[in-house]
Amino acid sequence: MSSPEAPAVSAVSGYLGHFIDGKEVSDRERTQDVFDPASGEVRCKVGLAGKSTVLDAVAAAASAFPTWRETPPQKRAQVLFRYKQLLQENSKIICQLITAEHGKVIDDAHGELTRGIEVVDYACGISELLKGEYSKNAGPEIDSWSEFQPLGVVAGITPFNFPAMVPMWMFPMAIACGNTFILKPSERDPSPALLLGKLLTDAGLPDGVFNVINGDSDTVQYLIDDERIEAFSFVGSTPVAESIFRRCSAEGKRVQALGGAKNHAVILPDADLDNAVNALMGAAYGSCGERCMAISVVVCVGDDTADKTVALLQEKISDLKIGPGVDAANDMGPLISKDALQRVTQYINQGVAEGADLLEDGRGFSLVGHESGFFIGATLFDRVQPSMSIYRDEIFGPVLCVLRVESLGAAMKLINQHEFGNGACLFTRDGESARYFSNNVQVGMVGVNIPLPVPIASQSFGGWKRSLFGDLYVYGPDAITFYTRRKTMTQRWPTGSFTEKARYAFPSS
Numbered sequence: 001m002s003s004p005e006a007p008a009v010s011a012v013s014g015y016l017g018h019f020i021d022g023k024e025v026s027d028r029e030r031t032q033d034v035f036d037p038a039s040g041e042v043r044c045k046v047g048l049a050g051k052s053t054v055l056d057a058v059a060a061a062a063s064a065f066p067t068w069r070e071t072p073p074q075k076r077a078q079v080l081f082r083y084k085q086l087l088q089e090n091s092k093i094i095c096q097l098i099t100a101e102h103g104k105v106i107d108d109a110h111g112e113l114t115r116g117i118e119v120v121d122y123a124c125g126i127s128e129l130l131k132g133e134y135s136k137n138a139g140p141e142i143d144s145w146s147e148f149q150p151l152g153v154v155a156g157i158t159p160f161n162f163p164a165m166v167p168m169w170m171f172p173m174a175i176a177c178g179n180t181f182i183l184k185p186s187e188r189d190p191s192p193a194l195l196l197g198k199l200l201t202d203a204g205l206p207d208g209v210f211n212v213i214n215g216d217s218d219t220v221q222y223l224i225d226d227e228r229i230e231a232f233s234f235v236g237s238t239p240v241a242e243s244i245f246r247r248c249s250a251e252g253k254r255v256q257a258l259g260g261a262k263n264h265a266v267i268l269p270d271a272d273l274d275n276a277v278n279a280l281m282g283a284a285y286g287s288c289g290e291r292c293m294a295i296s297v298v299v300c301v302g303d304d305t306a307d308k309t310v311a312l313l314q315e316k317i318s319d320l321k322i323g324p325g326v327d328a329a330n331d332m333g334p335l336i337s338k339d340a341l342q343r344v345t346q347y348i349n350q351g352v353a354e355g356a357d358l359l360e361d362g363r364g365f366s367l368v369g370h371e372s373g374f375f376i377g378a379t380l381f382d383r384v385q386p387s388m389s390i391y392r393d394e395i396f397g398p399v400l401c402v403l404r405v406e407s408l409g410a411a412m413k414l415i416n417q418h419e420f421g422n423g424a425c426l427f428t429r430d431g432e433s434a435r436y437f438s439n440n441v442q443v444g445m446v447g448v449n450i451p452l453p454v455p456i457a458s459q460s461f462g463g464w465k466r467s468l469f470g471d472l473y474v475y476g477p478d479a480i481t482f483y484t485r486r487k488t489m490t491q492r493w494p495t496g497s498f499t500e501k502a503r504y505a506f507p508s509s
């Protein structure tokens with residue numbers, strides 16, 4: 001069992017490699033710096049896998065597949081039960097790694113890990129989930145059944161903003177279904193994924209069933225080019241999601257590609273405003289706005305609702321504690337990188353230039369002792385127009401835009417016309433409005449008086465429009481469909497002697 005103080009794979013050597021066939025592998029031909037966003041200093045270097053490392057990982061996963069495929073689901077589940085226990089025992093070190101490289105506040109890292117563990121928990125029920133379907137006497141002395149067979153080697157490519165949870169949306173279900181897996185986590189915060197892999201080995205997973213290769217877009221291209229990989233799960237920004245979806249589809253691979261978002265919260269005049277604004281604060285500024293389910297737009301119905309909402313938001317923003325994620329007293333940590341800081345700052349500049357009212361300005365935020373960290377303050381714009389770039393684009397930072405409309409219908413028209421369709425929520429005390437909103441809003445995940453309607457592990461997660469390319473959501477029941485192929489058997493075992501004449505009509509019972 002791993003000691004929480006001593007992860008076998010960590011940045012202690014100043015270099016992070018890959019985890020292939022149960023072993024750490026080094027490939028130093030190309031490397032990239034990994035930063036501590038709170039100090040702005042380089043924490044270590046990560047290897048960017050070249051073609052031969054990718055080939056090694058695919059070979060390991062391909063050779064582990066035949067045995068893993070035949071391993072009974074309940075034996076696979078036993079590994080996952082032990083894994084869940086190891087994740088809980090090692091939660092402190094996993095969360096420390098998340099905070100060290102992503103920057104999010106430690107409580108937020110615990111929330112992320114807990115949501116990932118819930119998927120492991122669901123995957124532990126794989127025997128039940130893979131039971132299949134049976135039709136006795138489909139015809140005279142004919143029985144028919146469907147079973148769900150694993151695909152083979154599958155791959156996951158994940159973003160920086162949930163370095164543990166998003167990989168865990170994928171691999172527990174994929175390996176529970178009998179596949180072998182190659183994870184390509186974000187090169188910006190790679191350590192948690194390496195530790196997740198090490199703990200799977202400690203839990204008894206055979207070598208080669210789960211592999212981690214670090215890398216960039218070149219690494220992803222080598223993976224897509226490999227004919228032995230049957231399916232790709234991708235989570236990241238929309239342009240990359242769309243391109244991965246098209247490339248994988250052209251290669252005949254199964255693919256689901258989840259992209260970016262612009263999630264709206266609508267506030268009706270009858271809402272419990274204190275609770276709504278508290279919910280908005282966490283949803284807009286938690287994790288520095290770097291969540292695909294973050295609320296980045298508030299649509300207030302009526303000027304009176306807007307005036308009150310904005311006043312309450314400003315009051316709470318002045319109390320927001322911003323600082324390093326290791327200090328649990330902080331509410332918001334830094335952005336992931338210097339580039340992200342420049343990009344978010346640029347969007348705030350554009351919002352001002354386009355004529356929105358900048359009520360809270362996060363630009364130029366500086367923290368004594370952390371002057372080189374990638375910090376930015378909470379930003380609030382009022383009277384934002386739908387034509388503005390701060391409304392149209394995903395900023396992925398702590399920037400909240402308030403729009404004012406006259407009716408629920410006008411608020412929903414905005415959401416329904418937006419290119420993204422991940423999540424949306426409504427704050428109200430009126431059941432009829434809530435029902436109408438839930439039924440007609442064009443997004444994949446809806447909250448009513450819930451700001452971040454992230455589905456639990458036994459449901460599935462995904463958006464509509466340009467927030468998801470593909471048909472199936474991640475985790476939950478959709479994961480069974482995504483990571484398996486249905487096979488339907490029809491068999492006749494007649495009693496006694498049996499003769500059948502040639503029949504030329506289409507068979508029917």
Ligand code: NAD
Nearest residue numbers: 158159160185186216217220236237240258259260261292
């Ligand atoms: P990103 O698209 O830059 O990177 C995601 C992954 O793709 C990384 O592993 C990266 O190495 C790889 N990648 C980057 N460019 C590539 C290219 N040209 N070809 C192939 N692979 C490439 O995203 P990010 O900045 O790491 O993450 C933030 C984005 O992810 C946001 O847009 C956010 O909304 C989105 N996201 C979406 C969800 C969701 O469920 N819809 C969840 C989390 C994050």
